[in-house]
Amino acid sequence: MAISQKNELRRRILDAARKLLLERGISQVSIRMIATDVGCSVGAIYTYFENKDILIHSLIEEGFERLVNSQLSIEAAVLDPVERLKALCRNYIHFGLKNPEYYEIMFHLNAERMARYPVEKYRKARRNLEVISRAIKEISGLGTVSVSEPFLGAHLIWSLLHGLVTLIQFERIDRKIDQAALIESAVIQAVNLSAI
Amino acid sequence: MAISQKNELRRRILDAARKLLLERGISQVSIRMIATDVGCSVGAIYTYFENKDILIHSLIEEGFERLVNSQLSIEAAVLDPVERLKALCRNYIHFGLKNPEYYEIMFHLNAERMARYPVEKYRKARRNLEVISRAIKEISGLGTVSVSEPFLGAHLIWSLLHGLVTLIQFERIDRKIDQAALIESAVIQAVNLSAI
Amino acid sequence: MAISQKNELRRRILDAARKLLLERGISQVSIRMIATDVGCSVGAIYTYFENKDILIHSLIEEGFERLVNSQLSIEAAVLDPVERLKALCRNYIHFGLKNPEYYEIMFHLNAERMARYPVEKYRKARRNLEVISRAIKEISGLGTVSVSEPFLGAHLIWSLLHGLVTLIQFERIDRKIDQAALIESAVIQAVNLSAI
Amino acid sequence: MAISQKNELRRRILDAARKLLLERGISQVSIRMIATDVGCSVGAIYTYFENKDILIHSLIEEGFERLVNSQLSIEAAVLDPVERLKALCRNYIHFGLKNPEYYEIMFHLNAERMARYPVEKYRKARRNLEVISRAIKEISGLGTVSVSEPFLGAHLIWSLLHGLVTLIQFERIDRKIDQAALIESAVIQAVNLSAI
DNA sequence: TATGAATGAGCATTCATTCAT
DNA sequence: GATGAATGAATGCTCATTCAT
Secondary structure, three states: OOHHHHOHHHHHHHHHHHHHHHHHOHHHOOHHHHHHHHOOOHHHHHHHOOOHHHHHHHHHHHHHHHHHHHHHHHHHHOOOHHHHHHHHHHHHHHHHHHOHHHHHHHHOOOHHHHHOOOHHHHHHHHHHHHHHHHHHHHHHOOOOOOOHHHHHHHHHHHHHHHHHHHHHHOOOOOOOOOHHHHHHHHHHHHHHHOOO | OOHHHHOHHHHHHHHHHHHHHHHHOHHHOOHHHHHHHHOOOHHHHHHHOOOHHHHHHHHHHHHHHHHHHHHHHHHHHOOOHHHHHHHHHHHHHHHHHHOHHHHHHHHOOOHHHHHOOOHHHHHHHHHHHHHHHHHHHHHHOOOOOOOHHHHHHHHHHHHHHHHHHHHHHOOOOOOOOOHHHHHHHHHHHHHHHOOO | OOHHHHOHHHHHHHHHHHHHHHHHOHHHOOHHHHHHHHOOOHHHHHHHOOOHHHHHHHHHHHHHHHHHHHHHHHHHHOOOHHHHHHHHHHHHHHHHHHOHHHHHHHHOOOHHHHHOOOHHHHHHHHHHHHHHHHHHHHHHOOOOOOOHHHHHHHHHHHHHHHHHHHHHHOOOOOOOOOHHHHHHHHHHHHHHHHOO | OOHHHHOHHHHHHHHHHHHHHHHHOHHHOOHHHHHHHHOOOHHHHHHHOOOHHHHHHHHHHHHHHHHHHHHHHHHHHOOOHHHHHHHHHHHHHHHHHHOHHHHHHHHOOOHHHHHOOOHHHHHHHHHHHHHHHHHHHHHHOOOOOOOHHHHHHHHHHHHHHHHHHHHHHOOOOOOOOOHHHHHHHHHHHHHHHOOO
């Protein structure tokens, strides 16, 4: 059997899990439900994923991969440093809003469950920060600034972006506020935020 | 029986729920566990709270009350507008970091569960934004600016603060970053954020 | 306090229980619900009724009293024996259909629960059979027939009436059958049933 | 695994449920109890029955199948119309007395629970009435009588039989009455009942 | 008398996981 | 690989009853 075929069920399980996660929230998704949705047996899922946590963690990994890859291609595509930073910010927000099921499990799993998430997987997570750091560094221009400052700036920007995505997703933004305008303001202010 | 004694169990239930919520995440806390922790029967909890949702919502309410009250006393105490805004930001961050169990349920409940949260309770939640708005308005000085702008600025600031609290709480900040410095940078940048 | 006042709450409890019994079925009525409906405390009910069974049994007793009393007044009022028997049958059916909550607990409680119903209370229940027996005896006229036969006829009539009431109450009668015609046929046939 | 073995647990669950239903009444039988009685886990029951209602309804269905099948074989076996009607009546009574647990759930479920019983299942239930109707029609002979009358007669007979079964089962028959004689009288009178 | 807080046992149902086939 | 029956523990919630006040 070809590898692609061998893993086809694995793929379908992950897709179903992701879909259900979005539809019903993490605590309302059971292995049974995923199996029903995929059209396979409960036991079949355990062939591909040792347990539920590992299944969830696979999704988290996928999520980070997608986010980082999209950020990396923007980094490669946009030459002007300021525009690049803006594009990275817009992309981050859009990723969060368009993939809420990924974003949810990537950033809203409680500490207990995250503790079981293998540490080396975090490295990929951090690469998003690095992309932003590099953009800031190039804006601040010279490389004469100490290394820690663009990285701190990146954290500030990340905080703004992450907070915004979360508040929008959880419907905490006041109805009087225009969402598109809010996002664009955040993107513009993110650039200022880098100048510390 | 004195009132304080009469409601002592109610208080202990709320405290235990809050503690367990922090320790184990919202979906992992059961009425049984709370009862065991408090040392009462399951049924006793239903004497004070009609159902689990109402118990959780009581906690949310308490959380908003504490946050808003602390913000209001800062608003009353700090006269200089810029310093006041900074103090409000610091206080917000500290509230989140010192009361992670409140913060978690106040802001990390999914939309489905929030839908069941009575609408009139949201008004108190929004007062935090209003306090920040007022500070921004006073900074921008004159009142000549259109009403919607300070409110939008307040949302930007809130995004930054909320994102920062969440990332710190979920231990996503890189170990190389000094947390106190990051917080102080955020506070300073929040003031700039208001000038849109 | 006058007796009538003293027992007013008792009366209201019985009425509420009867109402709820009809509305929701016996297994869905709880002491709590009765208390809420009456507007008294749970404990207050235990002042008047040792436990739930005794409360139910009081209702059963009341039911038999009402049924037997109405039969006795018909016996006294209708002189012609055949007409009297018909009137008794009609009255039995109407009692069952108009007081389904009484009829339900009088005749549909399972054996286990009935076992706890004090035996001497059954004597009142049997008086309905006696009234019918007397009517039959008078129809058969002479008193020369052995005593057991009218009593057996009374049991046959009772079976017909009881079966009819139950089937109507449980909605087992075919829609094509006219209910009033069915009842009147039963009444007429009951008279024939007595001639064994 | 052979089919008979595969469904052995299902069978044992139904049997235990039937037994417990008789012993304790419908509202006093829990899934837990059935599981304990069978010696399996609670969850195992849900492998075979989606929920408690469906388990109960399976039992009801079985009951009607048994009753109707036994009536149909009598219809086929007894040629003389009057004797056939008598045999059908005897068989109905004996079915009720020998399978009180089936009879109880077939005819003593309250309307609320029956509402949840799928409508198409009622068709089988009605076939008992049809068998009796056919016997009456043949007795009345000619087919010149309007169709509705044998059906009404069947309802009268059913009322008598059902009432008798119920009163015997609930031990409401006076001790002085000979049960076999009562039943035989009912059977004889049933034939008269059909002549309306 | 009457209250209502509290108990302990119970309910139907769902879950992640295992394992013989 | 894949099945699906089975488990054991857990879930939110309700109940009849008791008892200090």
